[in-house]
Amino acid sequence: MGEDLGEDISRARDLLARARRVVVLTGAGISAESGVPTFRGEEGLWKTYRAEDLATPEAFARDPLLVWEWYAWRRDHMSRCLPNAGHVALAKFALGRAAETPASGPTGVISPVVLVTQNVDGLHERAARDASGPSGPAPALPLELHGSIFRDRCSRCGRSTPADAPIDASRLETLPRCGSCGALMRPAVVWFGEALEAAVLARAFAAARAADVCLVVGTSALVHPAASVPIATLQGGGVVLEVNPEETPLSDLAAVSIRGNAGDALPALLAREGLRR
Ligand code: BV8
Ligand code: ZN
Secondary structure (H helix, E strand, O other), X not given: OOHHHHHXXXXXXXXXXXXXXXXXXXXXXXXXXXXOOOXXXXXXXXXXXXXXXXXXXXXXXXXXXXXXXXXHHHHHHHHOOOOOXXXXXXXXXHHHHHHHOOOEEOOEEOOOOEEEEOOOOOHHHHHHHHHHOOOOOOXXXXXXXXXXEEEXXXXXXXXXXXXXXXXXXXXXXXXXXOOOOOOEEEEEEOOOOOOOOXXXXXXXXXXXXXXXXXXXXXXXXXXXXXXXXXXXXXXXXOEEEEEOOOOOOOHHHOOEEEOOOHHHHHHHHHOOOOOOO
């Protein structure tokens, strides 16, 4: 790891060591090293479409087959991806702090980490369950602001089902239909122009407002309202730490912006020894 990266990581570790409340916001970049394409990188294209063209209710109404073809491909691809060192480091960090709660550190009561993700790939949940183990403590599950690609929802009555069967997106007739009302099912994700689930959003912003540190990993910080979560921490008097190989609109607002990949930076940033003062 480069000299300056090490220096940034040690400054960021100092801020984390003193933080009682930590919220984490992740985006597609944390899953890049797991082989999940990001949205706005060049690999974010699918055939000749951009995500914004397909992840909308209008696209689904216009061409449900094309939208389902994209989601079927993504679901199949994501189901074969594994959490990477970045997901694992975050899961262990959250588990470690949950174990410390409610011990009082020198700066007051330590709170469990609140993990907020824009990703729909389920990799944080898999890392959390692996970190806890079959009979371990409750896994630190993420708040999924944009839903999950591994659940379907009825496009008419809203009935939700786990999406474990492969999708045959070859013909309209083979697309999944609701067992209650017969309407087309759709992926249970939040599309552009759709409101996020109010309760999930409220929990994310309440945690961000109360946080001493908001750690932002792997997001271009362009999609709202998710991109405003770190701003809520700043408005509440906390600081922002960023991990991203590229500069983003948040970089200038961050106390430390670590120019590195999540899989390299997070294990160093969140290593337990010495992270509790
Ligand atoms: C809503 C689910 C209102 C689907 C997604 C205010 C201002 C501006 C615009 C708006 C606004 N309010 C609303 C909007 C419109 C819109 C929006 O934000 N548009 C953007 C494009 C300008 N927002 C909405 O429509 C939202 N809805 O506000 O509704 C409303 C209210 C009431 C009633 C009705 C309506 C809904 C937004 C949710 C859209 N759904 N996903 C699916 O996945 O299929 S968004 C999609 O983008 C993904 O969730 C993705 O996570 C998200 C954000 O992208 P990123 O995660 O940041 O990914 P990206 O590729 O952009 O960047 C990757 C980053 O990682 C890069 O910075 C890269 O450098 C970095 N990186 C790469 N490798 C690594 C790495 N970092 C670390 N390590 C690495 N190895
Ligand atoms: Zn239905």
